[in-house]
Amino acid sequence: MMRSPRTYLTLTGWALMALWGPPSLPAMPPQAAVEEATVEEAAVEDDFFALDAVIEADQKQTAEDARKVAREKAAKGKAAKEQADQGAAAKAKAAKVGAAKEVRKAKPAAKGQAAVAKPKAKRAGALQAIFNVFQARPAVAAAPARALVDSSNVDTVDANTDEELDDVEKKLRPQGRAMLPQLRPQFDSICREELRFVHTVCNLKRSEFDAIARVARRTCRKALLQTVKVQVRMQQGWNGRNPPIYPNTQGMMEAALLKAVDDELSEARAASYRQEVLARQAFRREAGVESIVASLDRQLVMSPNQRADVLEPISEAWEDDWQRNVEMLVNGNNYMPRLPNEQIRKALSPEQRTVFSSIPQNATFFSGQPFGMAWVRGKPKAKKLEDELQFAAEEDP
């Protein structure tokens, strides 16, 4: 007796499991990590028993498609009939007679094709479903495409207290936890030097330092955990959407320290620190813009006036995130960030425009490196920063 493929599959599967026991699937990740995983990852892990649903869905889809085609054909036929009625009677009659002849010729061929097409479509659909799951691709209807967004939506650590950060750290995947000892000295060093810089500019009291240091260390830890999450995703690969982007640690520290300094210090002292931070940001922008122009100049051979004309729109369009691209640019990567092409092209000759068009430009989702070349080597400092610094007296204004 003929049974459907679905029935054969189900029976065979149950029979084999009865003999050998259930298949040893990879261990299910802990609940938190499953929630963390994308829709597609969860679909793959749990998909062994969803094959029936796949085949059923495929068959339903095939039937739905066939119904849709039939509806379209009927609509077309109705429109054609109306057109024929409106035309000259003789023409319509001749067209009918001619059409009837064609149909009589085509019928046997179409019948044969349809007879082959139906089962083929069924088998092809079921087979594709098997291989989709086999190749660990989502076997259910894909989740609606997400717009390409900054990965802060995916890898951002949404934690503002030490307890919340502890919680995030506990929930890291094992490979992430293994990275922490390697990355922590780098982040500790950044935090240490930023705090030292605040003290150098503002001459802090011990109490002020402690309050600001709490904020700095919390922010640094947040950046560390975010970096670890990005590293883990880069190792495991991602599905092409929301590519991993390292957090802008320096930017995060600056923002957090500016706020902490505003909260803890007098207006005058906070203003002096703010001035230094703004000067640093302006310098970063200047360095980035000039590096981009210099890189363009190497390829386009611009005059001094052209360099100035090109520098201005790039400076206006500058985003802090471009820093990542710029650092890679210097190391041999030719991927520019997304430049203001229209304004730049106005300053160039026709040959220069042709060459400029061939220079690849990347959206700022390029992951870059977390610190460029600024990796710390060696052991973490043994002495605490608080023990190194000389603080202002608490009684001082």
Place this chain on the structure above:
Amino acid sequence: MVFHRSLVFFGAWLFVALPLGAQFQLDIEQVADQAFPKVIDDEEPAADANVNGARHGFDIERNIDAWVFNRFGTQQGAKTHLDKQLKMTIDGIARECKLTDVQKEKLRLAGLGDMTMFFAEVEAIREEFRGENDQNKINQVWQRVQPLQQRMQTNMFGRGSILQKASAFTLNEDQLAKHRQVELERQRFAYRAAVKLLLTTIEKSAPMKSTQRQEMVELLANTPPPRLMGNYINYYVMYQLAKKQQQLNQILEKPQRDAMQQFIQQGKGMEQFLRQHGYIK
């Protein structure tokens, strides 16, 4: 009917055998043969297959082109790009110095000489590794190819090229002085940008005050620029930084100098590398 049965059989075996892994000594190919006709013949591994996995050969010659010509794809693509670059370079000189047609033609021929020599070097490397498919030779190839890749990514007709040397006897005194001034300005601009970029990277480890930063920029930007403005310019800046220890003591505090040590140490070890790649003599 036969097809349905074999499909179910094959699918069931796949889903049970693969998750169970080593428990099943399953010959998937035998099962597939029963369900589907075999259409692909596996190649026999090369007799001299090495343990690092070069079982199916490795076309080094094709990789040489990919590495050297990079985003231009093929030699023809690279030639088209270099033709445009040559025209832009000569147009640039003409703009500064008001060249005659004879002078333009002489410079164009000199530029063609640069291109011919470059492609000859690429062909020489191709010839040397023709027929090689040993993946272990990749490093050797890369060492040879890397300087050519660098030249492809910068302006081939810049400092040190035949075109620039030809300009010395093609242009008159005034024209030459103007041209050299413009080239020097271009180089200084690029070098200053590289200095600033390195300092932004250093500041991630050693934040500086505005006054300190400005002094550092002036200190490093006034060092002699490299012979070549390529992709390793940041290493050249580190090399110069390493030679300025005394001045650093006056500009920076000890903790800042300590935080900068990794850059200084790296710069100290760069001399051989920079000489090899043409950044210093």
